[in-house]
Amino acid sequence: EDQVTQSPEALRLQEGESSSLNCSYTVSGLRGLFWYRQDPGKGPEFLFTLYSAGEEKEKERLKATLTKKESFLHITAPKPEDSATYLCAVQAASGTYKYIFGTGTRLKVLA
Amino acid sequence: EPEVTQTPSHQVTQMGQEVILRCVPISNHLYFYWYRQILGQKVEFLVSFYNNEISEKSEIFDDQFSVERPDGSNFTLKIRSTKLEDSAMYFCASSQGRYNEQFFGPGTRLTVL
Numbered sequence: 001e002d003q004v005t006q007s008p009e010a011l012r013l014q015e016g017e018s019s020s021l022n023c024s025y026t027v028s029g030l031r032g033l034f035w036y037r038q039d040p041g042k043g044p045e046f047l048f049t050l051y052s053a054g055e056e057k058e059k060e061r062l063k064a065t066l067t068k069k070e071s072f073l074h075i076t077a078p079k080p081e082d083s084a085t086y087l088c089a090v091q092a093a094s095g096t097y098k099y100i101f102g103t104g105t106r107l108k109v110l111a
Numbered sequence: 112e113p114e115v116t117q118t119p120s121h122q123v124t125q126m127g128q129e130v131i132l133r134c135v136p137i138s139n140h141l142y143f144y145w146y147r148q149i150l151g152q153k154v155e156f157l158v159s160f161y162n163n164e165i166s167e168k169s170e171i172f173d174d175q176f177s178v179e180r181p182d183g184s185n186f187t188l189k190i191r192s193t194k195l196e197d198s199a200m201y202f203c204a205s206s207q208g209r210y211n212e213q214f215f216g217p218g219t220r221l222t223v224l
Contacts, residue, residue, distance in 0.1 A: 031210055032210060034213075036215075041200075041220075042217055042218065043115075043202050043215035044154065044215045046213075046215075049212050087154065089154075091210070096167060097142065097159035097166055097209060098144075098156035099146075099154075099156060099213060101153045101154040102153065103153050
């Protein structure tokens with residue numbers, strides 16, 4: 001069964017303290033892996049798409065990387081406004097339309 | 112920047128009542144989706160819609176659910192007879208192509224009493 005697991009569940013960082021979030025997946029062929037940011041009571045906000053192992057994408061303080069089994073979201077020198085839940089989703093290559101989401105990592109950045 | 116919009120933001124209904132959740136996808140997108148998120152749980156896929164028909168649905172999307180694109184801009188999710196367990200945040204999403212990233216709306220919080 002296709003599955004996505006994110007760790008840690010929650011993470012508290014001091015402002016400026018870099019860290020990484022993990023997304024492990026098992027899927028019958030990967031079409032794409034997607035990172036989203038979700039603020040409380042809001043919809044997921046698209047961040048990155050990764051399609052193949054070795055691919056990297058960057059946006060401001062965020063960098064996403066992909067291997068054959070997992071993806072990392074690296075946060076460099078985070079600020080309090082980076083506090084949110086970060087969601088990982090995969091789309092299988094089996095002709096499906098759906099995204100399979102992980103439970104997310106709740107990030108809190110303290111000033 | 113174009114965005115997906117949803118109305119209402121919050122809907123309260125009695126068990127057994129019908130509800131219609133509305134979405135306006137991004138205008139040049141061709142693929143439309145509904146997901147739901149029960150409080151504290153994962154975002155779950157319900158249904159995808161393309162070319163005026165359902166292209167894929169999950170086990171959750173039973174006969175009580177239906178979708179429609181009534182007028183070329185709106186995309187609706189109808190729940191015929193709501194149950195307590197339908198209480199959740201419902202997100203509409205759209206994408207340009209089947210394998211492009213999906214953009215999500217702000218959600219409708221459905222509370223079934």
